Amino acid sequence: MVSSMASATAFFSNSILSTSSSRNAVSFLSSSLSSSSSSSSLSQDPNGRTQLKIKKNSGSFPICCSLDAAKDPIAEQTPIELRYAAYPTVMDINQIRDILPHRFPFLLVDRVIEYTPGVSAVAIKNVTINDNFFPGHFPERPIMPGVLMVEAMAQVGGLVMLQPEVGGSRDNFFFAGIDKVRFRKPVIAGDTLVMRMTLIKLQKRFGIAKMEGKAYVGSDVVCEGEFLMATGSE
Incomplete structure (x- = not known):
């Protein structure tokens, strides 16, 4: 039985690399296990990650797998440190600290990766x-509080x-309000939160700026909303 499970698991791993559909591999593994005293099922963990659970007489253990398209065999030959492009650094943490008044534990921006003063910015929070x-928040299921995602975006x-060229000042810039905020997916430890903020409307006379914000983990939108900022002159 153990050797049967090992063979099925090995086939599953190889199929993930060579076939065009991960679902076929999962199906094969499930049917292979059903012929023994083991059973399997697909489920999602509390954070939406897909798991394949294999149950034996003595208990169960999860195999985390993706149901997306199979990996490219050529890409698999690329060293892991070269496989994923690093985020560029347009503004590092020291430059961010020169602009924002926030400090630990409430500075929630680690790096700016795209920036147009007075127009938009894309930044990350590790x-x-x-x-x-x-x-x-929470001891048994740690997820990033939604209110802190909103604060990071602000x-x-x-x-x-x-920035001085925009006419702003760290002494008189305030987060004034939010609207149409939606939290789409949980953000957990290990995620990189990528936040894009874009200026929609600026009323210099009244010192009001309206912005649109979206936050991503990978290609998934995890939070979005409209932000109202209060500005002024020194």
């Missing part, structure tokens, strides 16, 4: 289990508006 909000909006 979410780690060492972030101080995880012990209480800070990216501050980077758009606080």
